[in-house]
Amino acid sequence: MKNVIYTLIAFSLFHLANPENIQAQDMVYTPKNPAFGGNPYNYSWLQSSAQAQDKLKDPDAETNTGITRDPLQDFKNSLNRQILNELSRKLISNQFGEDGVTPGSYTVGDYQIDVVEGPGGISIDIVDIGTGDRTSVTIPYY
Numbered sequence: 634m635k636n637v638i639y640t641l642i643a644f645s646l647f648h649l650a651n652p653e654n655i656q657a658q659d660m661v662y663t664p665k666n667p668a669f670g671g672n673p674y675n676y677s678w679l680q681s682s683a684q685a686q687d688k689l690k691d692p693d694a695e696t697n698t699g700i701t702r703d704p705l706q707d708f709k710n711s712l713n714r715q716i717l718n719e720l721s722r723k724l725i726s727n728q729f730g731e732d733g734v735t736p737g738s739y740t741v742g743d744y745q746i747d748v749v750e751g752p753g754g755i756s757i758d759i760v761d762i763g764t765g766d767r768t769s770v771t772i773p774y775y
Contacts (some may be wrong), residue, residue, distance in 0.1 A: 675714055711725075712742060716741045716742060717744070720741070743762050751771075754772045755771070758768070
């Protein structure tokens, strides 16, 4: 350890005595990550390196990246949404003076809809036949 210190002192004294032999250059920091100004070609390398180190896997991630949607199921869902939207539009317009839905029981797609007039307003019970989920809505009279 003593030898290293003596060598450093001797080297420093030598360069202080001969300033014409000293050379320097600018040090410029360049980040690696392209998000911080680095080379954009480093992105794929950084991404693959991070994924290689990732030991945790998402249990909910789909293993199949292809399209798995059923067009008939999409059509059925879209039709149910449109019918329920039309029903709600008619019920609201009934409360505000336009022609509306008459009280009764309706089966629309997967839904059983019961419309009942009461003293406090119109009561709507919507039951999803497939799951048994129930929603009740009361629209008061004004």
